[in-house]
Amino acid sequence: MEIDGTLLTILGIAAGILILSGWVDQIIKGYKTKSLKDISKYLMLFISGGSILWLIYGMVVSDIFIIGTNIAAIFLMMTVLFMKKRYEKATNAN
Amino acid sequence: MEIDGTLLTILGIAAGILILSGWVDQIIKGYKTKSLKDISKYLMLFISGGSILWLIYGMVVSDIFIIGTNIAAIFLMMTVLFMKKRYEKATNAN
Structure with a gap:
């Protein structure tokens, strides 16, 4: 396949934005619900x-x-892993 | 930096195995707990x-x-998204 610099730039930026938006949404969701227990620690690690x-x-x-x-x-x-640990500590303390 | 084919191969394979192992662990965890509600749908999408x-x-x-x-x-x-939808449907049906 022919390499096109502009296409690569657009693809790279768009892919990066999508992936990062996904994680930001996960952080917002976790912050709102104060629960991230369903997320695998090993997934993060x-x-x-x-x-x-x-x-x-x-x-x-x-x-x-x-x-x-x-x-x-x-x-x-x-950030997600840190939040998960923190919320689980808070839950166990109660 | 100098490009070393063997290093790239090892890096690429190891990175791929780590990322895929993380998702497999998430699927196993979700299957065991039958709950994936803390995971953002938008993260997956x-x-x-x-x-x-x-x-x-x-x-x-x-x-x-x-x-x-x-x-x-x-x-x-x-697979994770499909499981999440399925478990949430099952929960709502109860």
């Missing part, structure tokens, strides 16, 4: 680990979209 | 949309790891 590897991969191939999306995704996923 | 764009991106740059991981991730995320 494993896909964060995967994102760290994608980040290294993106650095090796010098792909700014892979790098940017994964840095932001790792930050958002760690 | 948005990151699936993002994965579809990453898949196209991977096809354009002919990157087998981006293609493979995203095909599998889309399938697993759709």
